[in-house]
Amino acid sequence: MSQRKSVNGRPSGTDGSDFSYRMVVDSRYTKVAEGKSRLGSLILTQGFIQFIGAVVLYLSTFEGGGVPDRLSVSSSVVFFISLLVGELGRKRSRVNLLKLYLFGSAVAALISIVCLLKSGESVKVMKDLSTWQSSKFELFKIAAVLLGMLVQIYATSVATSLIHNMAPPKRA
Numbered sequence: 182m183s184q185r186k187s188v189n190g191r192p193s194g195t196d197g198s199d200f201s202y203r204m205v206v207d208s209r210y211t212k213v214a215e216g217k218s219r220l221g222s223l224i225l226t227q228g229f230i231q232f233i234g235a236v237v238l239y240l241s242t243f244e245g246g247g248v249p250d251r252l253s254v255s256s257s258v259v260f261f262i263s264l265l266v267g268e269l270g271r272k273r274s275r276v277n278l279l280k281l282y283l284f285g286s287a288v289a290a291l292i293s294i295v296c297l298l299k300s301g302e303s304v305k306v307m308k309d310l311s312t313w314q315s316s317k318f319e320l321f322k323i324a325a326v327l328l329g330m331l332v333q334i335y336a337t338s339v340a341t342s343l344i345h346n347m348a349p350p351k352r353a
Contacts, residue, residue, distance in 0.1 A: 209346050213274070216343035220271050223336040224264055227286070230332060231260050234293075234325040241318035253296045260289035267340070276344050283340050290333045297326050 235257045242249040263285025270278025297303050306319045 209350070212346045213343065216339055216346060217271050217274075219339050220267070220336065220343055223332060223339060224267050224271065226332050227329065227336060228261070228264050230325055230329045231257060231264070234322065234329070237318055237321045237325060241322070244318070250296060250300075252292060252299070256289050256292040256296060259285055259292065263289060271343075274347060276347055279340050279344050279347075283337060286333060287337065290330055293326050293329065297323060 238249060238253055238257065263282050266278050266285060267282030269275070270282055300319070300322075302316055303319050303323055306316050307323060
């Protein structure tokens, strides 16, 4: 049986004809790779939404001439920190960091909802949408929080699935 000559420095015998003898990758590992990819795009999306929310917070404070709401600022800071922790956990496959990301981002999302409900102007805009032109920043805040919550729910399910697939298989 003659072996094929190597092409472009490729070792002999690796032309793909031995595929039936190769080991099959466990589906759990492919799920982890897909989950990490999905979570990466979700973390990027969450970061973009939070950045837009922070810009709107800054512009509304600048326009109003007042001091920014401490609760809103703390929510943004906690969210950005949890996104960094989530990205580290995703890249390094650290379950504890992913759990910390889940906790931090959930707390920050709840704080942002409380800030939205605490703001009298936001509640007015939610009750009467005919006044939306006079308070565009409040409308952007509401949209950012609602969109952020939708992405947060999906990111929580993806991260939970990723954590489950990263765990070693249970022995029977």
